[in-house]
Amino acid sequence: MRKMIPQRKINFHAGPATLPESVLLQYARAVTELDDTGISLLELPHRGSEFISIVDECNELIRELCDLDNSFEVMWIQGGGRLQFGMVPMNFLGLDDTAAFADTGHWAAEAMEYAAHYGKTDNIASSRSTNYNCLPALPAVDANYKYLHITTNNTIYGTQWHHVPDVNLPLIADMSSDILGCARNYRRFDLFYAATQKNLGTPGLALVVVRRSMLEKTVRSLPPMFSYAAHAAQNSILQTANVSAQYATLLMLRWIKEMGIEHIINTNKEKARILYHALDNSNLFIPHVTQTAHRSTMNVCFTAKHPETEQAFLKLCDDNNIIGIKGHRSVGGFRVSLYNAVPLMHVEKLVQLMNEFEKDI
């Protein structure tokens, strides 16, 4: 296939992540002039009808792609994933309340640390002792907790909850690195949020979906910027909006719809399957997550049996225009992110290179 953007690299970064070429080209056009508005996307007033239509279409697409009914409110809030670590407890965890957390890695632990500023937290299950190479077994969760927080996909360690825990209390999830990338029953959650820089566009923004009945359970009075109810009441336009990031998200959501969500999910599974197959059959590369049921289809982490070969493999990738596979320092080795916009043929190319490298050493 001829590339529309010459010299474009194969990009496996964990986020900001690769975007479809068609999205980049539409975005580039909009920077010059958005549709026939006569102005640039970067100049677009955040309270004008054009931007309101952008937000409305994003909301509708999320409702459709996540199969949500009217009991959910869809919002877009600046501040990425981390602000949500704070907003969730600000809104729903009183000083004397306790929230339960499943500690499945760095981001899950950080969400719990933020919550501890506002109320009490219980770490009810953790896989820390094995450097998070699996998901912990969840005990029966006491319904007296204010909510249970999970991280559906653990970006740094490459584990993923494929089955949503069955609990009898509000379930809240950070879906930053697998939103719309895998099969999920989104209606099982009372609130979920996702930073946009992986499967949904560019950084700086977060999708927040909350069950309307939760909004009535807000535990303290908050300035509007920290209040979900205030964001919902203002259709996500409480302040000068991040117009360009919202537009990038709209283009991504349109692209997902055009490709078909089923097709995207199946392609993601296939990308992960061929990469794990290569790892499981390798004498050099070692997967970080060995329990297949816990493996992420979004981030695949592995090391080399002979660490001195890692630099050489990174260089080989670089020479072949493949970037973004250096592992996070907590695991070392390599991490390959397989988000929605990563084409299957890029993974095939990487696997071919892994096989050639292994033969040559």
Ligand code: PMP
């Ligand atoms: N949660 C998860 C699962 C993440 O992977 C990340 C970032 N990689 C974050 C939260 C933090 O997002 P942000 O940098 O937008 O605050």
